[in-house]
Amino acid sequence: MILSEKITEERKKNGWSQEELAEKLSVSRQAVSKWESAQSTPDLQKIIRLAELFEVSTDYLLRDEIISEQYMVKPEYKEEKASIHSVSMEEANAFLNWKRKRAPMMAGAVALCILSPVLLIFLAGLSDSHIWGLSENMACGVGLTVLMLMVAGAVFIFISGGLQGKTYEYLETEQIETAYGVSGLVKEKKKEYESVYLKGIAIGVVLCILAVIPLFMVMAMEAPDYIVTASVSVLLMLVAAGVYLIIHVSTVRGGYDMLLQEGDYSLKEKKYKEKINIFSTVYWCTATAIYLGWSFWTQRWDFTWLVWPVAGVMFGAVSAVAKILVKDER
Incomplete structure (x- = not known):
């Protein structure tokens, strides 16, 4: 379970409404509602207070994230971690x-x-x-x-x-x-x-x-x-x-x-998505140009649509080759 589910479960175990829990924490009912719907998370002080009210450990409330390798950063990567974009x-x-x-x-x-x-x-x-x-x-x-x-x-x-x-x-x-x-x-x-x-x-x-x-x-x-x-x-x-x-x-x-x-x-x-994106743009622009050029030249709109299924099938194979070439270049 994630934190939002644990807060909901423990509140119900104690027979409290959202209003009652909010009053004990000195916050609004809307704040508790957002915690339980995972729209926001309580700060550290509120987590400690929740642990006291629910008579559980903070480790229990935070466990799903504590054991995540995402947060286990080795010392040699601390400088790299500082530049990572954080998402709230x-x-x-x-x-x-x-x-x-x-x-x-x-x-x-x-x-x-x-x-x-x-x-x-x-x-x-x-x-x-x-x-x-x-x-x-x-x-x-x-x-x-x-x-x-x-x-x-x-x-x-x-x-x-x-x-x-x-x-x-x-x-x-x-x-x-x-x-x-x-x-x-x-x-x-x-x-x-x-x-x-x-x-x-x-x-x-x-x-x-x-x-x-x-x-x-x-x-x-x-x-x-x-x-x-x-x-x-x-x-x-x-x-x-x-x-x-x-x-x-x-x-x-x-x-x-x-x-x-x-x-x-x-x-x-x-690591190489930017180059692949450029390739994808060029590929589909070329496919579109071939489709329109062929269609207007021959006026065989009933036949030229075959460009799209062929281009779709080939895209997977060509993308794989492009990825290999980008990896080799790196």
Whole structure:
């Protein structure tokens, strides 16, 4: 158990309300409520007083952090430890709340990029089949206008989110030390979120795989061209939905990993993360340029979408090679 849970448990054992405990400690009820919900932590004097009231040792209240290797710093690392960025309970909660709000926006921006050519593809199919008297120029004009507006909206979200996230940029690149109670709190929240994460990843991947079924079905039935292009639009919508889920849950889970310095945000990974980030930016900008260039040149929007699944599969392999090269360079 973490401190917040121990305070709640001991208070209830003694049959005290939050108001009664607050009165004994000469603090407000809101302060006790924040301690028990892990929004803040009591100072050392209050911990000593809590131990006296509960008739337990301070070691019992602090044990989960005392045995943590995170706080067992060897003498030769004292100078290095002094430069480590400290993260308070309030800062950690603010960051996690920001990540939860940011996740749907980031996922939505990526989905907008995937959905941007949907109307263009659909209208192009209608104009080719001379349905609704839609001319090719009108279909192209309307479709491209919507495409550019959606891409512009996605870019705005990316840029604004990046500017807002400058406050927490150090969590991705610097070594951090969390204040008392933060590590335990984040581990509990990550554990609670694990089922949501796994379900989101599973559904997202399944949607991306099943997205091609409508296209295969209409091709097998030898449907008219406008039905084929419409099925491509459906394909992109299903892929967008799957990618939205994957990015949404991954963004939230990434916040927990940042504070715990696990996975892609471990100390080892942070040493060369800056170079890898530059590589990722160049890679996806290149993939986007290839997709748009190929699509506009050939006008085969029903085929050029293959750039994205191929780029996604290759990204894992190319990233691994890039990491090896960066490690060798170091």
